[in-house]
Amino acid sequence: MSHLSDEQIKALELKANDIRISIIDMLEDAGSGHTAGPLDMADIFTAFYFHILNHDPKNPEWVDRDRLILSNGHIVPVRYATMAHAGYFPIEELKTLRKFSSRLQGHPERVALPSLETTSGPLGSGIGQAAGIAYSARMDNRKFHIYVLCSDGELDAGNSWESIMFAGKNKLTNLTAIIDRNNIQINGMTENVMPLEPLADKWRAFNWHVIEIDGHNIQTIVNAVEEAKAVAEKPTVIIAHTIAGKGIKEIEYDYHWHGIPPSSEQEKAWMKELRTLGNKIEASHYN
Amino acid sequence: MLARHLNNIFDITSLKQEPTRDGFGHGLVDSGKSDERIIALCADLSESTRTEWFQKEFPSRYIEVGVAEQNLATIASGMANYGKIPFIMSYAVFSPGRNNEQIRTTICINKVPVKIIGCHSGVSVGPDGATHQALEDIGLMRMLPNMIVVVPCDSVEAYKATTAIAHDDVMPSYLRLGRASTPVLTTEKTHFEIGKAQLFYEVEKSEVTIIACGAMVYHALCAAKKLEGEIAVNVMNLATIKPLDTESILKEAEKSGAIVTVEEHQIAGGMGSAVAEFLAQTYTVPIEFIGVHDRFGQSGTPEELYKEYGLDATSIIQAVRKVVRRK
Ligand SMILES: Cc1ncc(C[n+]2csc(CCOP(=O)(O)OP(=O)(O)O)c2C)c(N)n1
Ligand SMILES: [Mg+2]
Numbered sequence: 001m002s003h004l005s006d007e008q009i010k011a012l013e014l015k016a017n018d019i020r021i022s023i024i025d026m027l028e029d030a031g032s033g034h035t036a037g038p039l040d041m042a043d044i045f046t047a048f049y050f051h052i053l054n055h056d057p058k059n060p061e062w063v064d065r066d067r068l069i070l071s072n073g074h075i076v077p078v079r080y081a082t083m084a085h086a087g088y089f090p091i092e093e094l095k096t097l098r099k100f101s102s103r104l105q106g107h108p109e110r111v112a113l114p115s116l117e118t119t120s121g122p123l124g125s126g127i128g129q130a131a132g133i134a135y136s137a138r139m140d141n142r143k144f145h146i147y148v149l150c151s152d153g154e155l156d157a158g159n160s161w162e163s164i165m166f167a168g169k170n171k172l173t174n175l176t177a178i179i180d181r182n183n184i185q186i187n188g189m190t191e192n193v194m195p196l197e198p199l200a201d202k203w204r205a206f207n208w209h210v211i212e213i214d215g216h217n218i219q220t221i222v223n224a225v226e227e228a229k230a231v232a233e234k235p236t237v238i239i240a241h242t243i244a245g246k247g248i249k250e251i252e253y254d255y256h257w258h259g260i261p262p263s264s265e266q267e268k269a270w271m272k273e274l275r276t277l278g279n280k281i282e283a284s285h286y287n
Numbered sequence: 288m289l290a291r292h293l294n295n296i297f298d299i300t301s302l303k304q305e306p307t308r309d310g311f312g313h314g315l316v317d318s319g320k321s322d323e324r325i326i327a328l329c330a331d332l333s334e335s336t337r338t339e340w341f342q343k344e345f346p347s348r349y350i351e352v353g354v355a356e357q358n359l360a361t362i363a364s365g366m367a368n369y370g371k372i373p374f375i376m377s378y379a380v381f382s383p384g385r386n387n388e389q390i391r392t393t394i395c396i397n398k399v400p401v402k403i404i405g406c407h408s409g410v411s412v413g414p415d416g417a418t419h420q421a422l423e424d425i426g427l428m429r430m431l432p433n434m435i436v437v438v439p440c441d442s443v444e445a446y447k448a449t450t451a452i453a454h455d456d457v458m459p460s461y462l463r464l465g466r467a468s469t470p471v472l473t474t475e476k477t478h479f480e481i482g483k484a485q486l487f488y489e490v491e492k493s494e495v496t497i498i499a500c501g502a503m504v505y506h507a508l509c510a511a512k513k514l515e516g517e518i519a520v521n522v523m524n525l526a527t528i529k530p531l532d533t534e535s536i537l538k539e540a541e542k543s544g545a546i547v548t549v550e551e552h553q554i555a556g557g558m559g560s561a562v563a564e565f566l567a568q569t570y571t572v573p574i575e576f577i578g579v580h581d582r583f584g585q586s587g588t589p590e591e592l593y594k595e596y597g598l599d600a601t602s603i604i605q606a607v608r609k610v611v612r613r614k
Pocket of ligand 2: 151152183184
């Protein structure tokens, strides 16, 4: 971890861009699925799989690996794409998303693909599972860290707060939660559907250390995780402010893109937008 | 023969397809027009559960609770206790899945008229996969005292079932709906009454009666038609699973002497179990169960999954042949 050089940051940003391209490709192939959340979490997933996590794609069952738990399972295309780019399985396999007999189920399943760690999709149950792993790991004096990625919408669920209270009570310092604070859910903006603010104060009241960051800045993401791991006596939550649909201007901030895939025309246009880094460069860095 | 009040479903060219959730959506709007006590509560799924249609018509009688199905059930319980007739809409895995105990205590033991609408039931949910495909909800709901359980076979029946449960301001009910477009079998002329089963396909000297519910009724009818000349089959639409129409079921058991039940649900605890529990105590005949055999669903198209889980007409035909051999 630690400070990243400009070259390292640039490489990670390009990686996140490649992952966004894969997400759009796989969603269009699948013909169903979620677009906004996966795109806005591409930078965070890239930072985790290519820099933060202590893991081995060739040995996914390594007992001392850091655990990355995805609570809001509907954004799993970003995890599949990042894992494929990180070498967990062939990139080709991304084409099987949501198809019959695929390991890449519409919502992540631990039995189909064990390196996903948990099954999710039904919201609000990831923080509890992560806290259970964190509590057990501490009992056995294991040193790996547990990260749980969750959404803002699923903080409507009582189960989330029951688990947040448990982790605060038990001072699970080996647990870090990262919230995709994109301000959208299905029926609209979170503050209209069910207001969450003041969100940071709520977590503080439950005895968590709170960090707020720009969820699209790789260096900031890495720094926040370092700070989280250094905090004694409390679990940490990183509230990552993200832009729903990040990377595709046409859909950014729009909650209607929560749960639909791009059409083939949109796929073509969006691929071009990403391959030219938003028309900043003429040639693509790959075809 | 196919009952005369039905559409000619064997003519593929005229077959109309529509999801049962659409029939529900229209039924809720029309019920809302005739009874101001009707309230719609939703947990962040208003478009896909068709609650949006009611919301547009009656914005002040629409309540958004966010992604919080346990709260959905308890708020509705309080409103029903006060005198409203609340409908609560979500996917069946979440409601009545996640909020089962809240439904048990605050709706059923309380005996208040909350109407639970479980959309996206069965493997036909498709690409979302196992986590979103409810296969246990009939069991969960029919085990609760005071609960009425209805599984409409098409969108037209879903409309009638919705208006029927809306009229009842005493009892809680559960309406099980599907995501996929499925054939519209019934018409305006088809009679619907809670607690009454109906023969949709009737032959002389039936040797087997298939009892089906939900979208499986269509598959059962196709199986009966294909078996014509080989085995004489009746098909019953058992839309209400609770209270069970024991009189009609007994009549079929006596007449045909063999039963095949067909449902898009786990075999354990579902509609077939309800039929078997009754017949085991009154009139024993061989029974075959078509349903999901102790597995979870997975991603795929509805057609792929119907085949994989043995819920298509081919599997029903095999079960009918088997049950005849067991007579
Ligand atoms: C318990 C539960 N209830 C309902 C749903 C249906 N659902 C899927 S995603 C979602 C919206 C949640 O908001 P968020 O995760 O913030 O969505 P995003 O930002 O990715 O658009 C809902 C209600 C679910 N998956 N789980
Ligand atoms: Mg969100």
